[in-house]
Amino acid sequence: MRALFVLALQQILGGKKIWILGIFLSLPILLLLLILAASGFDFPEDESVDVEGLSMSTFLYVMYPQSLCILASLLYGASLLAGEIEDKTLTYLFTRAMPRWKVLLGKYLATAASLSVLTVLSMTVAFLICGLPVGWHVWLALAVTTVGACFAFTSVFCLLGLFFPRRALPVGLMYAVVVEGLLSVVPAVVNEFTVSYYLRSIGWHLADLPIPEEAVEELEREMLPLLAGSDLTGAAIALGVITVSTLLVSGIVIHRREWPLTEGV
Amino acid sequence: MAPLLECRSLTKLYGVIIGVNTLSLELEPGVHGLLGPNGAGKSTLIKLITGQLRPTEGSIRVFGEDPWNNASVAKRVGYCPEHDAFWRFLTAHQFVKTLAGISGMSARDAADAAERTLVRVGAKEYLHKPISTFSKGMRQRTKLAQALVHDPDLLILDEPLSGTDPVGRHELMDIIQDVGQEGKSVIVSSHVMHEVQAMTDRFLLIYGGRVLAAGDVLEIRRLMYEIPHRIRIVCNAPRQLASHLAGLESVDGVQIEGEELSVTTREPRDLFALLPSLTAKTGVTIREMGSDDESLDAIFEYLVGDGI
Numbered sequence: 001m002r003a004l005f006v007l008a009l010q011q012i013l014g015g016k017k018i019w020i021l022g023i024f025l026s027l028p029i030l031l032l033l034l035i036l037a038a039s040g041f042d043f044p045e046d047e048s049v050d051v052e053g054l055s056m057s058t059f060l061y062v063m064y065p066q067s068l069c070i071l072a073s074l075l076y077g078a079s080l081l082a083g084e085i086e087d088k089t090l091t092y093l094f095t096r097a098m099p100r101w102k103v104l105l106g107k108y109l110a111t112a113a114s115l116s117v118l119t120v121l122s123m124t125v126a127f128l129i130c131g132l133p134v135g136w137h138v139w140l141a142l143a144v145t146t147v148g149a150c151f152a153f154t155s156v157f158c159l160l161g162l163f164f165p166r167r168a169l170p171v172g173l174m175y176a177v178v179v180e181g182l183l184s185v186v187p188a189v190v191n192e193f194t195v196s197y198y199l200r201s202i203g204w205h206l207a208d209l210p211i212p213e214e215a216v217e218e219l220e221r222e223m224l225p226l227l228a229g230s231d232l233t234g235a236a237i238a239l240g241v242i243t244v245s246t247l248l249v250s251g252i253v254i255h256r257r258e259w260p261l262t263e264g265v
Numbered sequence: 266m267a268p269l270l271e272c273r274s275l276t277k278l279y280g281v282i283i284g285v286n287t288l289s290l291e292l293e294p295g296v297h298g299l300l301g302p303n304g305a306g307k308s309t310l311i312k313l314i315t316g317q318l319r320p321t322e323g324s325i326r327v328f329g330e331d332p333w334n335n336a337s338v339a340k341r342v343g344y345c346p347e348h349d350a351f352w353r354f355l356t357a358h359q360f361v362k363t364l365a366g367i368s369g370m371s372a373r374d375a376a377d378a379a380e381r382t383l384v385r386v387g388a389k390e391y392l393h394k395p396i397s398t399f400s401k402g403m404r405q406r407t408k409l410a411q412a413l414v415h416d417p418d419l420l421i422l423d424e425p426l427s428g429t430d431p432v433g434r435h436e437l438m439d440i441i442q443d444v445g446q447e448g449k450s451v452i453v454s455s456h457v458m459h460e461v462q463a464m465t466d467r468f469l470l471i472y473g474g475r476v477l478a479a480g481d482v483l484e485i486r487r488l489m490y491e492i493p494h495r496i497r498i499v500c501n502a503p504r505q506l507a508s509h510l511a512g513l514e515s516v517d518g519v520q521i522e523g524e525e526l527s528v529t530t531r532e533p534r535d536l537f538a539l540l541p542s543l544t545a546k547t548g549v550t551i552r553e554m555g556s557d558d559e560s561l562d563a564i565f566e567y568l569v570g571d572g573i
Contacts (some may be wrong), residue, residue, distance in 0.1 A: 003366025003375065014354040088350035092411065095315045096367045097340035103367075189499070255334065258318050 001106040004163045008110030020250070024071050025122040032126050032141075035059075054209060056130040058140050064123045065144060065199050069149035070176045072115050078168035079158030080107050081254065082120040085165045090259055101251045108158060108247060116150040134209060141206035145199045148239055153180075155246045162253050192230075193241055201235035218259055267329025269294045269419060269450050270314060274323035277474075284309030287323065291454075296445035298461030298468045299454040306474035307454040308347065313450050314452070315344045327419070340368065343417035345408045346425045347454075353397040356413035357388055357407045360396060360416050368415040375414075382410040387436055401428035406523050409437065413444070420444055422453040426460050493517060494533040498526040499553035506549045513539065524552075527563050 012018065038240060081104065084090035093103045120143050126141050159173060161168035184194035191197045211219065270292040277284040285306050301307050310424040313325050316332035316339060326334065332338045351538040352360060358379050365375035383392055386406040391399065396407060405428060412420055424432050424439065432475055441464050445451050455461045461468065478484065479570045503526050515532035530536050542552055 001373065003363050006366075007363050008353065010359070011352065087352075088346075088348050089352055091317065091346050091348070091350065092364055093367065094317060095339060095342070096346045096364060097336045097415075098367050098370050100334065101284055189479070 001102055002209045004103060004106035008250055012076060012111065012114050020075060021072055021092060024068055025118060025140065028068060029126050030120065030131050053134045056206065057134050057209065060123060060142055061203055065145040065149040065203065066117060066196065069119055069146055070153055072119060073150055073153030073178060074157050074169065074172040076111050076115060076160040078172040080111055080158040080161060082161030082165040082168040085259065094259060099232045101109055104251055104254055108154060112151045112154040115117045115154065116147040119146050119150060138207050141203050144206055145203040146204060147166065149199055152239055152243045155243045156195065159250045162250055164165055172177045196237040198235040201230040202232060205232040234251035267326065268292060271321065271326040273319050275313065275325050277279065277313060277320040277374055278321045278375045279431045284368055285313065287298060287569045288474065290476050290479060294450045296451040296464050296465035296466060299471060300458060300461055300468055302456050305470055305472045308423060310471065311421055311454060315342060315421060341349065341418040343412035343420045345412040345425055349404060352398045352481045353406065354395065355395045356395050357383055358392045360407060361410045364411045365414040370375045370415065378414050386440055402430055402433040405429050419450045422451065424455055425453060426455065477552040493529050493531050496528045496533060496536065497555050498528060498551055499524055500526065500549050500551045505547055509543055553571060
């Protein structure tokens with residue numbers, strides 16, 4: 001599986017899409033620099049309770065696990081196998097002595113791991129530019145949710161790409177906006193079927209933000225059940241189940257389906 | 266020992282379109298040419314052999330096993346697809362090495378085997394150049410190398426010579442023949458008979474998803490001989506030549522269109538032998554001459570027309 005892993009890495013690093021990923025990864029950093037420049041580089045001075053620090057933490061969460069990870073996973077996850085189908089290179093992978101599930105797993109692991117490393121690196125740079133808002137435990141919360149987001153979304157988009165190989169990107173984008181953007185904040189059971197809901201729960205519990213007591217009470221009473229209502233263990237298990245089950249369905253699809261990649265009879 | 270390929274009433278449907286139609290055959294090891302015009306079902310049969318497709322009905326066995334999702338069969342098969350697909354950002358060596366690795370070789374063995382195979386197919390000069398810069402001929406060699414790199418027992422080549430220049434074509438034919446001489450089996454598909462004929466004398470003629478004929482070159486030539494040939498002759502005095510040709514026993518019919526004669530014959534060799542003396546006797550000058558019936562399509566049309 002090593003060769004496949006290396007191939008997936010080469011596809012990420014050597015393909016044309018790396019430029020788009022580069023823009024995605026540098027966008028939050030540039031945005032942050034702009035914000036700081038506008039505010040006269042007034043960094044938060046300590047790691048205790050401060051509105052600025054909390055704002056920065058929220059900004060980084062929205063930028064990374066909630067946005068950039070979705071876009072990066074869409075860019076590479078949707079074409080994980082759909083790209084091979086489009087380019088007709090799947091023939092080479094599916095006519096070798098390697099089970100199809102291994103092809104899927106190898107490509108998935110390499111893609112999700114590479115995206116995780118690159119996004120965590122970008123997030124760390126942004127975090128340092130912010131002047132370590134609130135503390136390192138917030139960095140840990142952001143890093144864990146970033147990695148979780150990359151693995152979960154890559155799996156989801158891979159499955160979507162298999163069902164809609166020729167329209168993987170628009171369908172994935174629609175899913176990102178409608179399901180992960182809108183439905184994940186709908187106060188109904190439906191939000192519990194989204195990746196974002198569990199990521200927010202994990203992020204909230206791990207970050208342990210130093211918010212004043214009265215604000216926490218109000219948050220937990222009104223906002224939290226809607227935005228991040230699951231406990232840490234439950235959220236981690238749910239995220240794992242979504243990731244593994246979508247990957248499993250992809251595995252079943254590629255195992256059972258025929259792949260006539262050329263039109264000719 | 267199990268035959269190389271065994272099909273029993275093999276049928277593959279794409280909705281209402283028939284790819285392969287109740288095809289039954291048994292191939293022994295060796296080099297086989299799979300011949301048929303475009304749309305005959307060659308590619309479908311190859312995809313069934315390589316396990317990319319499942320039969321709708323009937324069965325297919327390669328080395329005695331069902332090839333669908335079967336790693337042990339895939340390990341023994343090398344496949345060179347017709348379509349021009351690559352990870353173009355890779356070099357030829359990286360491409361072949363990657364696929365050798367996916368076939369189960371260690372990184373070192375894969376690198377060595379990739380280099381050795383690329384040198385063998387004549388790609389030594391562009392071993393480390395990106396595929397995106399390759400000509401069609403260079404890409405064909407690279408595709409052949411990836412099919413050979415894991416030393417398969419059966420090599421399946423789908424139109425391997427398309428797009429190659431005459432020298433490259435000759436070299437590729439030599440390589441394919443060498444593979445056969447090493448005791449490996451080869452199934453090479455083409456719609457150009459003389460190309461396949463240069464590599465093997467064992468043919469499988471396929472048309473409309475069915476095997477029309479299977480056998481050696483003599484049998485196929487016999488079929489060709491029975492086909493009425495149409496020979497086109499452009500000359501300065503068509504009517505004069507037509508009157509002489511019509512009287513010949515070997516000529517079935519003559520048609521005149523301007524300066525062009527269309528002669529139908531079952532004995533083209535006899536006609537070609539007679540023409541020089543005929544033109545000398547009549548003083549007719551032949552400017553152009555050719556046969557429209559030498560294409561494979563004509564043979565198939567003839568066979569299908571006869572209900573074979």
